[in-house]
Amino acid sequence: MITVYGRATSSNVQIVMWTLAELGLAHTRLDYGDTYGGTKTAEYLAMNPMGLVPCLRDGDVTLFESAAIHRYLCARYAKAPFWPADLGQRAALDCWAEWVKTSFMPALLTGLFYPLVRRDPATVTADELAKGAAEMARLAAMLDARLGQGPWLGGDEFTFADILAGHGLYRYYALPFARQDLPALAAYYERLRARPAYLEHVCVSYEPLRFKPEDKK
Numbered sequence: 001m002i003t004v005y006g007r008a009t010s011s012n013v014q015i016v017m018w019t020l021a022e023l024g025l026a027h028t029r030l031d032y033g034d035t036y037g038g039t040k041t042a043e044y045l046a047m048n049p050m051g052l053v054p055c056l057r058d059g060d061v062t063l064f065e066s067a068a069i070h071r072y073l074c075a076r077y078a079k080a081p082f083w084p085a086d087l088g089q090r091a092a093l094d095c096w097a098e099w100v101k102t103s104f105m106p107a108l109l110t111g112l113f114y115p116l117v118r119r120d121p122a123t124v125t126a127d128e129l130a131k132g133a134a135e136m137a138r139l140a141a142m143l144d145a146r147l148g149q150g151p152w153l154g155g156d157e158f159t160f161a162d163i164l165a166g167h168g169l170y171r172y173y174a175l176p177f178a179r180q181d182l183p184a185l186a187a188y189y190e191r192l193r194a195r196p197a198y199l200e201h202v203c204v205s206y207e208p209l210r211f212k213p214e215d216k217k
Protein backbone atom coordinates (compact mmCIF):
# COMPACT_ATOMS: atom_id res chain seq x y z
CA MET A 1 0.00 0.00 0.00
CA ILE A 2 1.19 3.50 -0.85
CA THR A 3 1.04 6.08 1.94
CA VAL A 4 1.39 9.83 1.35
CA TYR A 5 2.32 12.04 4.26
CA GLY A 6 1.15 15.60 3.71
CA ARG A 7 -1.74 18.01 3.87
CA ALA A 8 -4.05 18.41 0.87
CA THR A 9 -3.40 22.18 0.72
CA SER A 10 0.31 21.77 -0.10
CA SER A 11 1.11 22.34 -3.77
CA ASN A 12 3.89 19.76 -3.51
CA VAL A 13 1.58 17.17 -1.98
CA GLN A 14 -0.85 17.97 -4.81
CA ILE A 15 1.76 16.85 -7.37
CA VAL A 16 1.88 13.44 -5.72
CA MET A 17 -1.88 13.11 -5.21
CA TRP A 18 -2.66 14.12 -8.79
CA THR A 19 -0.10 11.63 -10.10
CA LEU A 20 -1.55 8.80 -7.99
CA ALA A 21 -5.04 9.63 -9.21
CA GLU A 22 -4.04 9.80 -12.89
CA LEU A 23 -2.30 6.43 -12.55
CA GLY A 24 -5.22 4.91 -10.64
CA LEU A 25 -3.00 3.78 -7.76
CA ALA A 26 -4.61 2.87 -4.43
CA HIS A 27 -3.18 4.92 -1.58
CA THR A 28 -3.79 6.49 1.79
CA ARG A 29 -3.02 10.14 2.53
CA LEU A 30 -2.28 11.25 6.08
CA ASP A 31 -2.54 14.91 7.17
CA TYR A 32 0.96 16.07 8.09
CA GLY A 33 2.52 19.53 8.06
CA ASP A 34 1.51 23.11 8.86
CA THR A 35 -1.26 23.13 11.51
CA TYR A 36 -1.39 19.31 11.49
CA GLY A 37 2.23 19.09 12.63
CA GLY A 38 3.89 15.69 12.82
CA THR A 39 6.85 16.67 10.65
CA LYS A 40 9.43 17.37 13.35
CA THR A 41 9.32 14.00 15.11
CA ALA A 42 12.37 11.74 14.91
CA GLU A 43 10.31 9.21 12.96
CA TYR A 44 9.26 11.78 10.36
CA LEU A 45 12.72 13.36 10.11
CA ALA A 46 14.08 9.90 9.37
CA MET A 47 11.84 9.91 6.27
CA ASN A 48 12.57 13.54 5.34
CA PRO A 49 15.40 15.35 7.14
CA MET A 50 13.96 18.69 5.95
CA GLY A 51 10.77 18.09 7.97
CA LEU A 52 8.64 19.10 4.97
CA VAL A 53 5.74 17.49 3.10
CA PRO A 54 5.26 15.35 1.09
CA CYS A 55 6.83 12.00 1.94
CA LEU A 56 5.78 8.75 0.37
CA ARG A 57 6.07 5.15 1.48
CA ASP A 58 5.57 2.35 -1.00
CA GLY A 59 6.47 -0.97 0.61
CA ASP A 60 10.12 -0.67 1.55
CA VAL A 61 10.65 2.49 -0.53
CA THR A 62 10.58 5.77 1.41
CA LEU A 63 10.92 9.05 -0.50
CA PHE A 64 10.77 12.82 -0.11
CA GLU A 65 10.85 15.67 -2.68
CA SER A 66 7.64 15.84 -4.68
CA ALA A 67 9.21 15.78 -8.14
CA ALA A 68 11.37 12.77 -7.24
CA ILE A 69 8.27 11.01 -5.88
CA HIS A 70 6.35 11.90 -9.04
CA ARG A 71 9.06 10.47 -11.31
CA TYR A 72 9.37 7.35 -9.13
CA LEU A 73 5.64 6.67 -9.45
CA CYS A 74 5.78 7.23 -13.21
CA ALA A 75 8.89 5.07 -13.70
CA ARG A 76 7.47 2.29 -11.59
CA TYR A 77 3.80 2.29 -12.51
CA ALA A 78 3.17 4.30 -15.69
CA LYS A 79 3.46 3.36 -19.33
CA ALA A 80 3.88 5.27 -22.57
CA PRO A 81 2.57 7.64 -23.72
CA PHE A 82 2.09 9.09 -20.20
CA TRP A 83 5.71 8.15 -19.35
CA PRO A 84 7.39 8.19 -22.76
CA ALA A 85 9.59 5.20 -23.52
CA ASP A 86 11.81 7.26 -25.79
CA LEU A 87 14.41 8.77 -23.46
CA GLY A 88 15.08 11.79 -25.64
CA GLN A 89 11.38 12.58 -25.91
CA ARG A 90 10.93 12.11 -22.16
CA ALA A 91 13.90 14.32 -21.31
CA ALA A 92 12.74 17.07 -23.68
CA LEU A 93 9.42 17.19 -21.81
CA ASP A 94 11.18 16.92 -18.47
CA CYS A 95 13.14 20.12 -19.20
CA TRP A 96 9.87 22.03 -19.11
CA ALA A 97 8.48 20.07 -16.18
CA GLU A 98 11.63 20.83 -14.20
CA TRP A 99 11.61 24.47 -15.29
CA VAL A 100 8.08 24.93 -13.98
CA LYS A 101 9.01 23.27 -10.68
CA THR A 102 12.21 25.23 -10.15
CA SER A 103 11.61 28.60 -11.88
CA PHE A 104 7.90 29.24 -12.46
CA MET A 105 6.70 27.89 -9.11
CA PRO A 106 9.21 29.71 -6.86
CA ALA A 107 8.33 32.96 -8.65
CA LEU A 108 4.61 32.30 -8.15
CA LEU A 109 4.92 31.19 -4.53
CA THR A 110 7.54 33.61 -3.25
CA GLY A 111 6.61 36.56 -5.44
CA LEU A 112 2.82 36.39 -5.15
CA PHE A 113 1.33 33.54 -3.10
CA TYR A 114 3.22 34.25 0.11
CA PRO A 115 2.68 38.02 0.05
CA LEU A 116 -0.98 37.75 -1.02
CA VAL A 117 -2.00 34.83 1.18
CA ARG A 118 0.49 33.61 3.73
CA ARG A 119 2.14 36.77 5.02
CA ASP A 120 0.85 39.49 7.32
CA PRO A 121 -0.62 42.04 4.81
CA ALA A 122 0.92 44.81 6.92
CA THR A 123 4.39 43.62 5.85
CA VAL A 124 3.61 43.51 2.11
CA THR A 125 4.48 46.47 -0.13
CA ALA A 126 2.93 47.46 -3.47
CA ASP A 127 6.43 47.56 -4.90
CA GLU A 128 7.19 43.91 -4.09
CA LEU A 129 3.80 42.83 -5.48
CA ALA A 130 4.52 44.73 -8.70
CA LYS A 131 7.92 43.04 -8.94
CA GLY A 132 6.31 39.64 -8.29
CA ALA A 133 3.69 40.23 -11.00
CA ALA A 134 6.34 41.41 -13.50
CA GLU A 135 8.47 38.31 -12.99
CA MET A 136 5.36 36.12 -13.23
CA ALA A 137 4.42 37.83 -16.50
CA ARG A 138 7.84 37.04 -17.96
CA LEU A 139 7.69 33.36 -17.00
CA ALA A 140 4.00 32.83 -17.83
CA ALA A 141 4.65 34.21 -21.33
CA MET A 142 7.42 31.62 -21.76
CA LEU A 143 5.07 28.80 -20.76
CA ASP A 144 2.32 30.17 -23.04
CA ALA A 145 4.75 30.25 -25.98
CA ARG A 146 5.94 26.69 -25.25
CA LEU A 147 2.40 25.34 -25.06
CA GLY A 148 1.37 26.75 -28.40
CA GLN A 149 -1.70 24.93 -29.64
CA GLY A 150 -1.09 22.00 -27.27
CA PRO A 151 -3.34 20.50 -26.39
CA TRP A 152 -0.72 19.20 -23.94
CA LEU A 153 2.92 19.98 -23.31
CA GLY A 154 3.92 16.95 -25.38
CA GLY A 155 1.36 17.55 -28.12
CA ASP A 156 -1.60 15.21 -28.45
CA GLU A 157 -0.96 13.09 -25.35
CA PHE A 158 -1.29 14.05 -21.68
CA THR A 159 2.01 13.08 -20.02
CA PHE A 160 3.85 13.13 -16.69
CA ALA A 161 5.20 16.56 -17.63
CA ASP A 162 1.72 18.10 -17.60
CA ILE A 163 1.47 17.32 -13.89
CA LEU A 164 4.59 19.26 -12.97
CA ALA A 165 3.76 21.95 -15.54
CA GLY A 166 0.11 22.32 -14.51
CA HIS A 167 0.02 21.91 -10.76
CA GLY A 168 0.64 25.61 -10.05
CA LEU A 169 -1.92 26.98 -12.45
CA TYR A 170 -4.85 26.80 -10.02
CA ARG A 171 -3.06 29.30 -7.79
CA TYR A 172 -1.82 31.29 -10.77
CA TYR A 173 -5.41 31.85 -11.89
CA ALA A 174 -7.02 32.12 -8.45
CA LEU A 175 -4.68 34.75 -6.97
CA PRO A 176 -5.80 38.37 -7.23
CA PHE A 177 -3.13 39.98 -9.40
CA ALA A 178 -3.13 41.49 -12.90
CA ARG A 179 -2.49 38.65 -15.36
CA GLN A 180 -1.76 39.37 -18.99
CA ASP A 181 -3.89 37.76 -21.68
CA LEU A 182 -2.17 34.46 -22.57
CA PRO A 183 -4.59 32.41 -24.71
CA ALA A 184 -2.55 29.19 -24.91
CA LEU A 185 -1.99 29.09 -21.15
CA ALA A 186 -5.65 29.87 -20.43
CA ALA A 187 -6.83 27.12 -22.80
CA TYR A 188 -4.36 24.68 -21.23
CA TYR A 189 -5.69 25.49 -17.77
CA GLU A 190 -9.27 24.89 -18.94
CA ARG A 191 -8.20 21.50 -20.36
CA LEU A 192 -6.58 20.64 -17.02
CA ARG A 193 -9.74 21.65 -15.18
CA ALA A 194 -11.70 19.17 -17.30
CA ARG A 195 -9.69 16.36 -15.67
CA PRO A 196 -11.46 15.09 -12.53
CA ALA A 197 -8.13 14.30 -10.80
CA TYR A 198 -6.95 17.90 -11.29
CA LEU A 199 -10.16 19.35 -9.90
CA GLU A 200 -10.08 17.03 -6.89
CA HIS A 201 -6.43 17.27 -5.92
CA VAL A 202 -5.14 20.58 -7.25
CA CYS A 203 -8.10 22.95 -7.26
CA VAL A 204 -8.08 22.92 -3.48
CA SER A 205 -8.89 26.08 -1.54
CA TYR A 206 -5.84 27.69 0.02
CA GLU A 207 -7.93 29.67 2.52
CA PRO A 208 -6.80 27.47 5.45
CA LEU A 209 -3.29 28.80 4.73
CA ARG A 210 -4.24 32.47 4.89
CA PHE A 211 -2.40 34.58 7.46
CA LYS A 212 -4.28 35.08 10.72
CA PRO A 213 -3.35 37.75 13.28
CA GLU A 214 -2.71 35.06 15.88
CA ASP A 215 0.04 33.67 13.56
CA LYS A 216 2.18 36.66 14.60
CA LYS A 217 2.93 35.06 17.95
Ligand SMILES: N[C@@H](CCC(=O)N[C@@H](CS)C(=O)NCC(=O)O)C(=O)O
Pocket: 010, 011, 012, 013, 032, 033, 034, 035, 039, 051, 052, 053, 054, 064, 065, 066, 067
Ligand atom coordinates in the same frame (compact mmCIF):
# COMPACT_ATOMS: atom_id res chain seq x y z
N1 LIG B 1 11.22 20.76 -2.63
C1 LIG B 1 10.25 20.18 -1.75
C2 LIG B 1 9.56 21.33 -1.02
C3 LIG B 1 8.63 20.81 0.07
C4 LIG B 1 7.90 21.97 0.76
O1 LIG B 1 8.35 23.12 0.76
N2 LIG B 1 6.75 21.63 1.36
C5 LIG B 1 5.99 22.63 2.07
C6 LIG B 1 4.51 22.55 1.65
S1 LIG B 1 4.29 22.91 -0.07
C7 LIG B 1 6.03 22.32 3.56
O2 LIG B 1 6.34 21.22 3.98
N3 LIG B 1 5.72 23.35 4.38
C8 LIG B 1 5.73 23.19 5.81
C9 LIG B 1 4.56 22.40 6.34
O3 LIG B 1 3.57 22.18 5.63
O4 LIG B 1 4.63 22.04 7.52
C10 LIG B 1 9.25 19.30 -2.53
O5 LIG B 1 9.02 19.59 -3.71
O6 LIG B 1 8.72 18.33 -1.96
